[in-house]
Amino acid sequence: MAKAKTAYVCSDCGADFPRWLGQCSECKAWNTLTEVRTAPSVTRQHVSQSGRGGYSGSTQATVKTLKDVDVSDVPRFSSGYQEFDRVLGGGVVPGSAILIGGSPGAGKSTLLLQMMCHLAERMGALYVTGEESLQQVALRARRLSLPSDKLRMLAETSVEAICHLADQEKPAIMVIDSIQVMHLTDIQSAPGSVSQVRESAAYLTRYAKQNGVAIVMVGHVTKDGSLAGPKVLEHCIDCSIMLDGDGDSRFRTLRGHKNRFGAVNELGVFAMTSAGLKEVTNPSAIFLQRGEEHGNGSVVMVVWEGTRPLLVEIQALVDHSQLANPRRVAVGLEQTRLALLLAVLHRHGGLHVSDQDVFVNVVGGVKVAETSADLALLLAIVSSFRDNPLARDLIVFGEVGLAGEIRPVPNGSERLREAAKHGFRRAIVPLANKPKQPIEGMQVTAVKNLAEALEAV
Numbered sequence: 143m144a145k146a147k148t149a150y151v152c153s154d155c156g157a158d159f160p161r162w163l164g165q166c167s168e169c170k171a172w173n174t175l176t177e178v179r180t181a182p183s184v185t186r187q188h189v190s191q192s193g194r195g196g197y198s199g200s201t202q203a204t205v206k207t208l209k210d211v212d213v214s215d216v217p218r219f220s221s222g223y224q225e226f227d228r229v230l231g232g233g234v235v236p237g238s239a240i241l242i243g244g245s246p247g248a249g250k251s252t253l254l255l256q257m258m259c260h261l262a263e264r265m266g267a268l269y270v271t272g273e274e275s276l277q278q279v280a281l282r283a284r285r286l287s288l289p290s291d292k293l294r295m296l297a298e299t300s301v302e303a304i305c306h307l308a309d310q311e312k313p314a315i316m317v318i319d320s321i322q323v324m325h326l327t328d329i330q331s332a333p334g335s336v337s338q339v340r341e342s343a344a345y346l347t348r349y350a351k352q353n354g355v356a357i358v359m360v361g362h363v364t365k366d367g368s369l370a371g372p373k374v375l376e377h378c379i380d381c382s383i384m385l386d387g388d389g390d391s392r393f394r395t396l397r398g399h400k401n402r403f404g405a406v407n408e409l410g411v412f413a414m415t416s417a418g419l420k421e422v423t424n425p426s427a428i429f430l431q432r433g434e435e436h437g438n439g440s441v442v443m444v445v446w447e448g449t450r451p452l453l454v455e456i457q458a459l460v461d462h463s464q465l466a467n468p469r470r471v472a473v474g475l476e477q478t479r480l481a482l483l484l485a486v487l488h489r490h491g492g493l494h495v496s497d498q499d500v501f502v503n504v505v506g507g508v509k510v511a512e513t514s515a516d517l518a519l520l521l522a523i524v525s526s527f528r529d530n531p532l533a534r535d536l537i538v539f540g541e542v543g544l545a546g547e548i549r550p551v552p553n554g555s556e557r558l559r560e561a562a563k564h565g566f567r568r569a570i571v572p573l574a575n576k577p578k579q580p581i582e583g584m585q586v587t588a589v590k591n592l593a594e595a596l597e598a599v
Contacts, residue, residue, distance in 0.1 A: 150175040151336045178337040222260040225411060225421045229383055229396050231404015234315065237354045238403065239347040241376070243361040244385035249394055250360050253385065253419050254317050255283060261315060262292035268313040272299040272323040286418040299323050299333065301342050305349050313355060318346060320360035343375050376400060391507055393428065394419065408448030426453035426564060429506040439526030443518035444539045444557035445510050451553065451560040455505040456515065458522035463499040474504030475515065483542060487520055490546030490592045495527060514551040516542035517570065520592070521599055532599055533568055537561040540572040546592040550574035558584065570598055
């Protein structure tokens with residue numbers, strides 16, 4: 143009889159080792175190796191009439207030529223929320239496996255319950271809850287005034303039992319809340335372990351592909367905000383999205399990190415209300431709720447999120463430092479990028495801030511990863527340092543190079559048109575992003591280096 147194998151798997155990167163180590167040699171994380179016992183695998187063979195051995199099984203794989211593969215488009219269906227469909231790439235693809243994560247209280251279960259209640263009105267929908275009782279889910283649906291006469295509910299944590307009941311119900315979409323409490327009987331470890339999460343997700347993904355059922359799995363997050371469980375969990379699913387939101391803000395952002403059926407880094411915005419999560423179809427108007435008094439160190443920039451422009455306000459505060467090492471704090475921007483741009487400002491702008499504390503913040507809790515915010519950040523710092531406010535109807539975007547040049551950014555014309563639609567009348571943009579056709583009601587100033595940008599303001 144074959145013995146059960148024992149391995150040690152890193153909970154951060156998914157690497158496995160034959161013995162326990164204090165540090166994972168792949169991702170360099172400490173104390174992340176957990177013991178995993180795998181059931182012995184048995185390969186069954188049978189002898190055919192011709193006397194040759196072959197693998198037994200009910201299904202046989204076939205080899206096809208690439209041109210013989212059916213490439214007809216798989217029809218998507220809408221989730222009922224345009225912002226959710228945008229992040230998914232245009233809707234839910236039948237047979238896809240979607241993983242949605244987020245911090246506790248972000249609204250994952252609320253959003254999925256709202257979506258499933260509306261989808262159940264026109265197709266088969268099954269909501270599987272493993273963390274809450276059916277009464278708790280029903281109370282939430284009643285509090286949110288959701289239609290509850292069509293949605294099928296199941297309280298179960300066994301993956302085999304869930305798939306067996308799904309064969310009888312034949313839903314078009316199924317929600318698993320959450321993948322961390324699911325378990326397979328063949329795996330000896332406890333629910334929530336690396337092996338259980340990995341094998342449960344792989345089992346559900348195979349079921350989704352074979353039966354054409356869209357499965358949405360809810361995942362927990364770790365302390366640093368990443369999805370809990372092995373990294374292979376993100377590789378086996380088709381779409382990975384995160385629902386983020388600060389505890390003191392009623393706005394939630396839904397962002398795609400992986401999508402096999404659409405663009406990544408798409409952004410959907412929701413607002414948490416007493417009636418649940420509501421869509422924010424014009425997020426630029428939300429992030430541009432500026433006060434009556436327009437102070438210095440504030441400017442509006444245009445960032446590109448997925449397939450649409452987004453207007454956000456950036457604020458900077460420069461103050462004389464009482465410390466030997468002045469502080470550099472960036473909220474919503476990269477800390478190293480701020481230090482780099484301050485060096486460029488000193489070298490090519492003639493502004494010496496080495497004895498000043500510099501604080502930078504992106505209003506609304508938006509995290510800006512692209513370099514189009516470089517020029518806006520520097521102009522906000524100069525405005526605060528000189529105590530001279532910038533024009534209220536000014537929009538700025540552009541990448542700043544180490545030589546002080548202003549580099550172009552993608553989709554410059556679309557950014558300017560979005561700003562003009564919100565009432566902005568002046569713009570400072572890179573020279574290569576100057577529109578060929580003038581934009582009605584907007585004065586565009588094209589600059590090629592930092593000195594020209596400072597002169598323009």
